[in-house]
Amino acid sequence: xxxxxxxxxxxxxxxxxxxxxxxxxxxxxxxxxxxxxxxxxxxxxxxxxxxxxxxxxxxxxxxxxxxxxxxxxxxxxxxxxxxxxxxxxxxxxxxxxxxxxxxxxxxxxxxxxxxxxxxxxxxxxxxxxxxxxxxxxxxxxxxxxxxxxxxxxxxxxxxxxxxxxxxxxxxxxxxxxxxxxxxxxxxxxxxxxxxxxxxxxxxxxxxxxxxxxxxxxxxxxxxxxxxxxxxxxxxxxxx
Ligand code: PGA
Numbered sequence: 001x002x003x004x005x006x007x008x009x010x011x012x013x014x015x016x017x018x019x020x021x022x023x024x025x026x027x028x029x030x031x032x033x034x035x036x037x038x039x040x041x042x043x044x045x046x047x048x049x050x051x052x053x054x055x056x057x058x059x060x061x062x063x064x065x066x067x068x069x070x071x072x073x074x075x076x077x078x079x080x081x082x083x084x085x086x087x088x089x090x091x092x093x094x095x096x097x098x099x100x101x102x103x104x105x106x107x108x109x110x111x112x113x114x115x116x117x118x119x120x121x122x123x124x125x126x127x128x129x130x131x132x133x134x135x136x137x138x139x140x141x142x143x144x145x146x147x148x149x150x151x152x153x154x155x156x157x158x159x160x161x162x163x164x165x166x167x168x169x170x171x172x173x174x175x176x177x178x179x180x181x182x183x184x185x186x187x188x189x190x191x192x193x194x195x196x197x198x199x200x201x202x203x204x205x206x207x208x209x210x211x212x213x214x215x216x217x218x219x220x221x222x223x224x225x226x227x228x229x230x231x232x233x234x235x236x237x238x239x
Contacts, residue, residue: 020049142181
């Protein structure tokens, strides 16, 4: 472990499994310190080992927690039901929320008015812990390059690369072309931010965004994390 940037602490672990267990430990510590914690969870592949570790911690008391997630697809207007893709609400239910207590807030309910979702977090005093993955282009949640540190929750067009990566093809009928995301403003307002990055493909972007002593840059949204006083980066590679 070594810290190179004020506010950003790095923990380099042997593998993705260990990153998941360490992230689950942070969540457990947050729950112990603040039984009514406001927690914001990520989706994607990277956090899967964390969710598995959390499912194996039945002693955790989630009953007072207020639970949110980072982003959600906007269903296409003409989409048949059931939707042909997994929503992030379904992901959250599958990975964790179906097996724990707590007050669950699904972004899909505020998809037409994304600032309402963010306002719910602010109304609870802001997030105690936001857990993030990172895209190879430096995005956090769906804050793609160009996002400003004061950006609000908003609707965004999915980049072709994101559509290809998430759905394996472009222009699939019934699949989303847009998403809603928390903005950098509410992410950066969290008391603690945990960034999970596993696999060699993420090494370069973590170094560029967080380790280099250059000013934060909108082209690399994760670089705004350098301005936050308490960020923990968990990796399975040397930074
Ligand atoms: P991944 O996505 O965990 O599936 O790599 C991370 C992200 O794009 O934020």
